[in-house]
Amino acid sequence: MRFKCFATTVMGLEEYAARECKELIDVEVKPDIGKIIFEASQEQLIKLNLASRMLHKIFIMLARINVETLDDIYRCARNIDYSELIEPDQSFAVKAERHSKNYPFTSLDIASTVGRAIIESFRESQGRRLKVNLDQPDIEFYCLLRDSEFFMGLNTTGKSLHHRFYRVYHHRAALHPTIATGMIKIAGWNPSMSLLDPMCGGGTIPIEAGLMGLNVPVGLRRGELKISSLRFIDKELIEKLSRDLERSIKPGLELSILGTDASPKSIEGAKKNAEKAGLIDKLEFSVADIFKIREWLRHTFDHIIFNPPYGIRMGIRNIKEFYRRICRSLAQASPTSTLTVIVSKPTLFSRSLAEAGYDVRQRIEVMYGRIRATIISAAR
Numbered sequence: 001m002r003f004k005c006f007a008t009t010v011m012g013l014e015e016y017a018a019r020e021c022k023e024l025i026d027v028e029v030k031p032d033i034g035k036i037i038f039e040a041s042q043e044q045l046i047k048l049n050l051a052s053r054m055l056h057k058i059f060i061m062l063a064r065i066n067v068e069t070l071d072d073i074y075r076c077a078r079n080i081d082y083s084e085l086i087e088p089d090q091s092f093a094v095k096a097e098r099h100s101k102n103y104p105f106t107s108l109d110i111a112s113t114v115g116r117a118i119i120e121s122f123r124e125s126q127g128r129r130l131k132v133n134l135d136q137p138d139i140e141f142y143c144l145l146r147d148s149e150f151f152m153g154l155n156t157t158g159k160s161l162h163h164r165f166y167r168v169y170h171h172r173a174a175l176h177p178t179i180a181t182g183m184i185k186i187a188g189w190n191p192s193m194s195l196l197d198p199m200c201g202g203g204t205i206p207i208e209a210g211l212m213g214l215n216v217p218v219g220l221r222r223g224e225l226k227i228s229s230l231r232f233i234d235k236e237l238i239e240k241l242s243r244d245l246e247r248s249i250k251p252g253l254e255l256s257i258l259g260t261d262a263s264p265k266s267i268e269g270a271k272k273n274a275e276k277a278g279l280i281d282k283l284e285f286s287v288a289d290i291f292k293i294r295e296w297l298r299h300t301f302d303h304i305i306f307n308p309p310y311g312i313r314m315g316i317r318n319i320k321e322f323y324r325r326i327c328r329s330l331a332q333a334s335p336t337s338t339l340t341v342i343v344s345k346p347t348l349f350s351r352s353l354a355e356a357g358y359d360v361r362q363r364i365e366v367m368y369g370r371i372r373a374t375i376i377s378a379a380r
């Protein structure tokens with residue numbers, strides 16, 4: 001049996017998420033706004049949950065229609081047969097998002113309307129009233145209304161996959177791991193190349209690159225995946241795929257990845273995260289100031305990938321001068337490296353790059369939580 005599916009990802013990185021999905025499960029994938037759309041077998045759905053680094057939540061698509069009113073949404077949800085998806089003793093919740101200002105109803109209205117439709121549809125077909133549990137539901141339904149397009153899905157992931165298993169130290173400006181993965185892919189890094197993150201904070205970029213290099217399945221490592229509690233999913237298949245993925249890890253691979261930061265506390269935290277990730281022997285971390293990089297850099301790196309502080313919030317008053325000094329220091333110390341950064345002031349950063357002799361090769365706008373940010377990749 002094949003399922004129609006959609007999966008959410010970082011807005012702006014849909015193409016990269018689609019490419020990853022194709023690589024992992026070899027299906028046709030359509031990038032959409034903040035998500036990708038594809039069809040998958042049960043086996044492929046499990047594999048994506050266990051191994052994807054770019055996806056947040058993976059849904060079985062129950063509906064995709066154009067709607068105008070809350071009644072349209074109700075009718076759509078009411079017509080779905082839930083008997084194969086949820087058992088009478090299981091609880092459920094509905095989460096809803098509305099990305100449109102044209103409607104006189106809220107996301108909460110959508111969630112409660114769909115919740116009512118599910119209860120009524122199930123009672124009609126099964127003669128039982130389903131329980132609602134908003135905090136810890138067995139089954140979670142998700143609704144998304146963007147303009148007039150309404151999506152409804154069954155969450156097969158649970159908590160978003162961007163919550164990684166290794167985050168024992170939480171840096172106050174930690175990068176989303178899915179964005180870090182996107183940056184590594186945009187840079188074109190592969191495990192035979194060297195990588196430096198000179199402002200590594202809690203180590204997200206070096207750790208994501210390390211996990212990618214060794215082929216460590218991040219969903220499998222984290223566990224707590226909803227797919228394991230869906231009753232129509234074959235548990236033995238999950239076990240088998242988990243074993244296959246464990247076998248495809250490359251523990252012997254040597255990597256050349258260095259993370260540095262001016263803050264000793266961050267470096268200590270990055271090491272704790274790397275330890276938890278099982279990468280403490282694979283990655284190097286040390287305290288170092290980016291502005292003194294010429295004094296401490298032992299060799300040039302193929303890739304320098306990092307996210308500089310955003311500005312005032314992190315104590316930087318003259319951001320223009322700060323960017324300028326960063327680009328100048330890196331150009332002098334490691335002139336042949338490709339630079340890939342995420343910044344909230346792309347024009348300013350691009351100007352500093354140009355002054356230091358870099359050509360911008362790619363610019364991709366992403367939504368970083370509620371912040372609009374730009375990933376820039378450049379080389380001299």
Ligand SMILES: C[S@@+](CC[C@H](N)C(=O)[O-])C[C@H]1O[C@@H](n2cnc3c(N)ncnc32)[C@H](O)[C@@H]1O
Nearest residue numbers: 171173174175199200201202204262263289290
């Ligand atoms: C936005 S945070 C990086 C977060 C990191 N990518 C993560 O996921 O945890 C920016 C980092 O730049 C570091 N930083 C600021 N000035 C620096 C300097 N002169 N040299 C090196 N690191 C610096 C800060 O200590 C901070 O950890």
